[in-house]
Amino acid sequence: MPAMADMFRLTMLRALFLLAAAMLSPSGALAAGALNIGVQLEPPNLDPTSGAAAAIDEVVYANLFEGLTRINEDGSVSPLLAESWTVSADGRVYDFKLRKGVTFHDGTSFDAEDVVFTLNRAKAPASTNAQRPIFDLIDTVEATASYSVRVTLKEPLGAFTTYLGWGDAVIVASESAATNASHPVGTGPFRFVRWRKGASATLIRNENYWGARPALDRINFIFIPDPTAAFAALMAGDVDGFPNYPAAENLGLIERDDRFKIVTGTGEGEMILAINNGKTPFNDIRVRRALSHAINKEAVIKAGLFGFGTPIGSHFPPHHPSYEDLTARYPYDPAQARRLLTEAGYPNGFKTTLALPPPAYARRGGEVIAAQLKAVGIDVQIRNIEWAQWLDQIFANKSYDLTIVSHTEPLDIDIYAREDYYFQYHSDAFNKVIADLRGENDPANRDAFLREAQKIIAEDAVNVFIASGPKIAVWSKDVTGVWANAPVQANDLTRADVTGRPALAPGEHGTTSLPLWPIFVLIAAAFALVAIFAKASPAFLASRAASMALTLFIASLVIFFLIEIAPGDPASFMMGLNADPAAVEALREELGLNHSLITRYAHWIGGLAMGDFGVSYTYRTPVAELMAERIWVSLPLALLAFAISTAIGVPAGLAAAARREKTSGKSIVAAAQAGVAIPNFWLAILLVMVFAVTLRWFPAGGFPGWDAGLFPAFKALLLPAIALAIPQAAILTQIMRSSTIETLREDYIRTARAKGLTRRETLIGHALRNALIPVLTILGLQFAFLLAGGVIIENVFYLPGLGRMVFQAIAQRDLIVVEGVVMVLVFAVVAIAFLIDLAYAIVDPRLQGSGR
């Protein structure tokens, strides 16, 4: 009979094993010669020529992929893969002379064919390039020799060589273009090693690079979407810095910390209060002007951007040479705003809505703007929305009144000339200026056109132009050679260095991700074991299995249809803000979104039966593969939390039952009462505050991966596991206690006591086993809860587990991933319930008779 002592021994053994394993593993120190760089948004894929997401360029531009030209830190254009070029007199024909001796990372050589392939691919009808309208201006591309290319434009395009320096125009090879999304192959100084979805992407130095050898051995891009987590990661030393630091409110603290430096550069982002010009009452210019007068930009900058921003008067960044200062056009003047509203026929204001996407500048700035508009009589109702909804409802369907957003593309004032853009603005005068600008090569004339464009949209008060935020980077003191400014959304690290760190051994690589199959084997083994030991009758097994299958089938129906009617179009979300509708349509086709719901369900469920969960919309990787990576975080986390919860809950419950008349027993009850009431995410925040930020004993979050060694991985999981386990342990204590008390009332316990056994002997020898029976159900439920309950905790600690994956996937409208993960979690719950049923059958064979 298993006694409590045995259980303790088991727990101790487990702990010893973990400790020993931890001691043997390598330390979790930062890899030398490597730069760990924190970025806020994870790229949806790594192919900059097939998606508009700035996050792609932030990883691969200049580091991994190169174009014919490149944009420098000061915004100037210089030759890169093209050594030089000539332009014909009419500005339509470009002759490029290409660099020789360049090879792609896969060993294939770079020549004119690659340029022809790249540009033709970008302008092809099936192209998903986000800047296709620009490539559409290319008439023909031909290789005039092995290293010469002639590009003929349909019309002159002044900034053509600038566009060629954008991430959308990097040169790809025909051999590798199809797989660049998940395994990018370029010509740059760094090559791709690994992308751990939801966690990091790693590049290492390309030893065969044609140009100057970069100083860094390795770059780890670590994806940290949450501002708190960003701060914590910086403090905990998990990252060497953030090129765009997301938590401006902490800058004061960071400034005082001599481990860091703050680098402020000019940003390209214009934060605007976008107005639906096509909708009443905003189609009245007086109303729009009233809005411009009603808003105190300084106050918005203070609250929304924590003071880091410069007011602007048009859609243009102040650092640009062609900037026209129009901030005085609409001074903050609530009285004037009221007059204009009265003039427009709204003396008592009106009701309207303000949609706020997730970034802090929008959410925080939005509350200030709503309060300011209320002051002039406009009753603003705030609506917080996700990016997916923003892209769908506002950007695609123009169904909105007001919204706050930051436009980060450089020199994007031409969006005001786009037909049917979400501003719903149309001005022939403005369109003419932009058309003239396109065909103009002369710098003086271009400058004049740009200034004119700024004036027109300011005069029309298209939007309320609020601020241009600086690019605020935070770096560890020893990081050098990083860009301060960002004329393109990129992190060029070709000149970056980390002083005082030894170089890595050559050829050091990351390992591949852990496979999924051991988990299936584990589950199957658990089923088999229980079935054998239960000596369950085949009829009983069959009936339980059939009922499990039915539950799973209904659950699959519910999941699929509930999710598929969700608002938001994945294709337009993936393509980003300024994407071309044709490209979005091409992507819809590629993803099969145009088929009927029934067809898609049949396809999905058919795949599920074969273990095929489909392909992720955003990552373009099989969902099963993504889950295989994530489950190695979620499962150990749940197991660890389960171990902690059981190790505390079972003995504490027993003790509380045995000593229930004494103070010690009552204190346990009180502690359990308190433990049950603690929200686990609050506990998580408190633990981070104490153990990560103040004491620095544990990392504040993140997961180094199992290949970093058992100890660092274990260390990263411990705080989250404790946060998850404490409330569960409290529940377990309560149940264990009442179950033991029930057991102690049984006659055989009295008999045992009468026989002369001590209380302890009775408790452990007789009561424990029987008291554990009802606890079994709770243990099973708890494990299922811990597996799923990680959703929130994984978000607090930015652990790349299943929970965070489902959350990210919901925000990204990656429906197939959501369906897959939820289905797996449901399967886990149902399977555990099944196992518990079988386990009960061991304990009480009578149960086999009845179906339920």
Added chain:
Amino acid sequence: MTALASTLTDTLRSDKSLAAGAGLVAFFILMACLSLAWTPHDVAAIDADARLAAPSISHPFGANHLGRDVFSMIMVGARTSITVAFFAVGIGMGIGVPLGLLAAGTRGVIEDIVMRMSDVVFAFPAIILAILITAVYGPGAVNAVIAIGVFNIPVFARLTRGSALPIRTRGYVMSAKTAGKNRFRISLEHILPNIAPTLIVQATVQFSLAVLAEAALSYVGLGAQPPAPSWGRMLAESQTMVSFAPWLAIFPGLAIFLFVFGLNLLGDGMRRRFDPHRIVGAM
């Protein structure tokens, strides 16, 4: 009335943890009611001078990054929390109890269907189900109520069925049946009053779970939307400022903790009253 009042005082005097629970719950309910009429500061007002003010006499729990008074926000947040939990449990009971009575009253196919649907809902991890629903239909207090309420339906359906089944065979129900009362009247007049104490205890437990769930949902941004304050969102917003404005994270968390703690004490105390044999035992 006086008899009832004295029973109540006796109960509270004899059971201190029940009294503590009732006191905490009453305190939060009063605070929520008071917030309808009065708060120390206007919760919507943005006060640039008070930005990130530490706790003081005018701001006992400090002020947040917009200069809003944390104490006032917690008062109004109590209202959000109670409202959401109340309606969520209401949905659970309003649908779950009749379903459970129906299942117990008719047995057979209907019972199978009700129990099967309960299994399906139970198979969804509660937080995932809630996130799914709010993600599909958009974040907001109403959808949070629905999401939490849906999970409460099978809880009450099962409990009602389980408690009703043994009562059905009792003598007085049998005699009512022979007297010609139909199933509907039997359920309503005989079974429901008998299982009511069990249901009320469970409702208290579910209420505390709903408060926690609402906090979790609004913590991840899927609960009540701004400017309506909610405890969970206050915690989420405080996170980046925790190292220099810890009061922003401590007080809302404490509010959730104390309210849930109070509800649990109250629920356990009531269970002891209604189900006294549970604490009897010997060793």
